Amino acid sequence: MDRLQAARHFFSQLEGEHTERLREIEAEIERTGTYTLTTDELASGAKLAWRNSNRCIGRLFWQTLTVHDARDVETFDDVFEAIVAHLRYATNGGKIRSTMTVLPNHFRILNTQLIRYAAYETTDGIVGDPLSLSMTRQAMRFGWVGAGTAFDLLPLLLTDGNEIRMYELPADAVLEVDIRHDDVDLFGGRDVKWHAVPAIADMELEIGGHRFTSVPFNGWYMETEIGARNLADVERYNLLPLVGVSLGLDTTKERTLWRDRALVELNVAVLQSFERAGVTIVDHHTAAKQFKRFEKNETDAGRDVTGQWSWLIPPLSPASTHVFHRHYDDKIVTPNLFARSGCPFSAFQAKPKEESKG
Structure with a gap:
């Protein structure tokens, strides 16, 4: 659909009368070929995008999303400051707040999440998170040197398409939780931890014909x-x-179901640890019940419940939740969040700033 049709489709989903606003938008499109969303419209669209996210089981709370409008920031440092402000606000001393920050489209965050742990290839295998091998190599190429532990925080790599700059997150912007079981040492004396805020950085937000390509956002963790x-x-x-x-x-034998029993206790340890630290987390049974309430709310509002079943079922005991036994239509409704559509900026093409800033 064209830009005006997309705008009309978006505003038809908002409460209230928007005839005059749509006239303004039509006139703006005629003059410039596009239109600008207000901060309030941006926030409303972001909330609807969460509500329409087929892979998310936590959509009951879509109306609580806080949106930081940072479309007017101009420099790399401004972008980094907006990201740090996002993390501090979202962390909230452990009482996690669902947050999204909308940055200018000409900037990109090359990390898939704002907080990830590094990975190092050693003669004894990979130390750290193997998922981060590529990003760790890139960070090292730009001068980063990690401590070599299994839980080293990666720096952020930001680009404007011409150069890449590297920033290390300040300690007070990243809350971490030591993972320990109340009754047994699960890890043979090893230190295991995880960060409190799952902040996605590689999705794009579509609202009313606009595509915002740098929109870090977070909810809170489900323990699984x-x-x-x-x-x-x-x-x-x-x-x-x-x-x-x-x-x-x-x-030594699969029929002992040792993996299943170990998996349960590992998840128990995560829940116990987050509760001990006073950090928001939800277990998968509670999350499923919350999603059932979301389903009812949507049905009562006359809206179809869309979803991607393979993502909505929890990876632990899925058949014990109602989600496992339901069918969901994976129809895409906008506003929505989408996987980044081929970032044109490559860390191996853009040039690094001569001196990385942390």
Whole structure:
């Protein structure tokens, strides 16, 4: 649809009468070929985008999203300051707030998330998060040197298409939680931790014909994201064998279901640790019940509930939730959030600033 049709489609989803505003938009499009969303319209669109996100089980809280309008920032330093402000606001001393920051389109965050742990290739295998191997190499190319531990925070790489600048996040912008089980040492004396805010940095926001390409945003963690994926996946930290041995399970036979038992206790440890630290987290059973309330709210409002089943079911005991037993239409409704559509900026093409700033 053209820009005016897209605007009309967007405003038809908002409460109230918008005839006069649409006249203004039509006149602006006739003059300039486009139109500008106000800060309030941007915030409303971002909330609807969350509500329409088919992969998200946490959509019950879509109306609570806080949107920071940073479209007017001009420099690399301004972008970095907006990102740090986002993380500090979202972290909120552990009482996590769902937050989105909309940055100018000509800037990109090359990291997939604002907070990731580095990965190092050693003679004994990979130390850290294997998912971050490529980004760690890029950061090193720009002069970054990590401590070499399994949980080193990666710097941010920002680009405007001409150059890349590297920034290290200040300590007070990243809250981390030590992962410990209340009853048993699951990790054989190793230090294991995870960060409190899951801030996505590689999605694009579409509202009323506009595509915003730099929109870091976060909700809060569901425990399985950490305990059943980040720390458990074979391609990630792969801690299940260590946990199984620590629990005294027979890991030589699959029929002992040692993986399942280890997975449960690892997720218990994540929940216990976040609760101990006073950091917001939700377990997958509660999240599923919250999503059921979202489904009812949408039905009562006369809207279809869209969803991508394979993403909505939790990776731990999915059949014990109602989500597993339902069908969802994966129809795309806008406003919405989309995977980055081929970032034209490559860390291996853009030139680094001569002196990286932290």
